[in-house]
Amino acid sequence: MHTIVAIKQVPDTTHVRIDPETGTLIREGVPAVINPYDRHALEMAIRLKERFGGTVTVLTMGPPKAAEALVECVEQGADRAILLSDRKFGGADTLATAYVIAHAIAAIQVEDPADLLLFGKQAIDGDTAQVGPGVATRLAVPLITYAMRIESLDPATRTAIIHRRIEQGIEVLETTLPALLTVEKEIATIARAPLPNLVRAAHYRPETWDATTPVPFDPARIGIKGSATIVSKAFTPPRKEPGERMSVAESGLTRVVGQALQRLVTAGVLSSAPATAPRDESNA
Amino acid sequence: MTPNHRCDAIVVGAGPAGVAAAITMAKGGLKVCLIERGRLPGAKNLFGGVLYPHALAEVIPDYAERHPPFERPVTEQGYWLLSPDSVVRIMHKSVHYKTAPTGAYTALRARFDAWFAEQAVQAGVLLITKTTVxxxxxxxxxxxxxxxxxxxxxxxxxxxxxxxxxxNNLLTQSLGLAKGDLPPRYVALSVKEVLALPAAEIEARFGLAGADEGVAIDIFGDATLGLPGTAFIYTDAKAISIGVGLLLEELIVHNLKPYEILARFKAHPVVRPYLAGATVLEYGAHLIPEQGYDRMPDLVGDGVLIAGDAAAMVDAVHREGSNLAMTAGRMAGETALEAHRRGDFSAAFLRAYRTKLEESFVLKDLKQYRRMTDFLDSTPHVIGTYVDFMNEAALRYFTAQGMPKREMEGEILGLLRGRRSFFGIAHDMMKLLRGLRG
Structure with a gap:
């Protein structure tokens, strides 16, 4: 059983602040973490490895610093980690990113075909949820988004039954393998990594792939060049002024409610004020 | 015991003592496993902010070429004696601080400890983080x-x-080397804020010529409500480290909250202008073991050496600690190397570690100040009394009011005698002297 997990290193949003002047995120000094959903995808892959044997490969596209995130994946139990890092990859939107990840996964599969591809349902910095589906399309494998449980998986028959979250409830799907799943956190709980994994990770260096070696990427489809997104303008919405305040202690409840209703009528939210003013409940 | 990993030596804790021990042993050829509970070395660590690199130089002789993340060299240091509305400053600034081979630097531990541990990794130490022994x-x-x-x-x-x-030396206690938790009269609690300010602004406010100058100020008196304890202001590269520390017992007896004391100190009319417009970058609190020489844990067990805060290696008089810890860590490492050469890990052999420390400044200094805590404990109001007197005396001394100087001098003497009898003053001085001389 070979599972490939794609991860992203994101700023720890609990530490992110917004520059009040420019309206952009202050990324400087903010610790980077593995995108939380991706951690659960990795954990699912490790559970499958524990059950069926095999290997887990992790890959990410990012700056050299993203190697930290891959080492953390090895601590959790990944066997192989690949960092796609090149200035030419920089500035990519989801279109270019999906191409690079798909192309890299195809290259990995030449030697070691995968049974399952796992992605987090979305990254907490961009929230697009587009890269996983984009990769599935390019690799022409079945796609199941918002997967929350693997009910069964059979490497021999190459089938799996997957539960996915939809607005009305839960959808249960049967799929052939390989398939690509983008996962919710419930897919697997994160276990505390055993110490020997940490010892291995301390010496582990991820493989680094650039835009040309060991696999050549199409220069027209990567980085800014390969991106279709145009940011024409970024702005911060103006701060909302606080609304009018009326004091129940000063004016009494009946009066305040009456005034509030009148405001709603004036604003056109209500067609007319109720015929009788509401009674003061505290006196009822 | 069926181990999951084997090595020649285990170090618990990647602070100054642990990393110094790990580097010393790795350079001596041992396979060292350094285990740290924080996410990164330094993540759990805090100090006021002054680091003395003499001890670092003995662990990493070429440390300067390895670009340690120091904030500023300390080129001016001294004391502020703060009354509720005034201050007497005793500051020393000298060009010699710039040329001294081993000076002092301000530093932030989250950055320094990460760098120090990285040096250990480069020396071949296996660093395991996020793991508690x-x-x-x-x-x-x-x-x-x-x-x-x-x-x-x-x-x-x-x-x-x-x-x-x-x-928080739970392992040391579990081995019977430390006798239970420290009583509150021997532990200080320090709280600290790091306040961001542009470098040029810091230099203008503190009268510094540039990034190669820095100030370290220790403050007594009103900063700690006249109670035994100190406050501090240190200049970092682009921030000010400011904090207060008091013995836990004082906080308990007087029902004080350390962050309220710090907020009060920051609002003091003398202090406030230095901090205007600065934004809080981080805040933290840490316990400091100040039980002194006579109540230190045993430093040695069978196969075990204790170093750093776990062994109360803190010189509260000179606000030194990390240099004692590094020196002790190095000596623990040297002793472990000798033990490996001899194949003898018994407590009897490891006592050599204690002997090395007794011969060094670490235990000599701690021995000298062994009575200091008791001095402050027995005369808790001594600092407030004298600091207030000095401020009032200074005000009289520097104010011309058409009064003959002899009368003014008499008035100043009267101020002192109003606070403390001659007998009381003599008694305080003798006790202070005893505290300082050991």
């Missing part, structure tokens, strides 16, 4: 065999352990 595993005769951690398959085996676990 839960127990020292011992054989039937009480000899240490290794440690258990809070990880699955988490047993690590080594014939010798250096425990540099910090002030």
């Amino acid at each position: 839960t127990e020292v595993v011992r054989d039937a005769r009480g000899r240490a065999l290794g440690v258990a951690t809070d990880r699955p398959e988490g047993l690590v085996q080594a014939p010798i352990l250096v425990i540099a676990e910090g002030v």
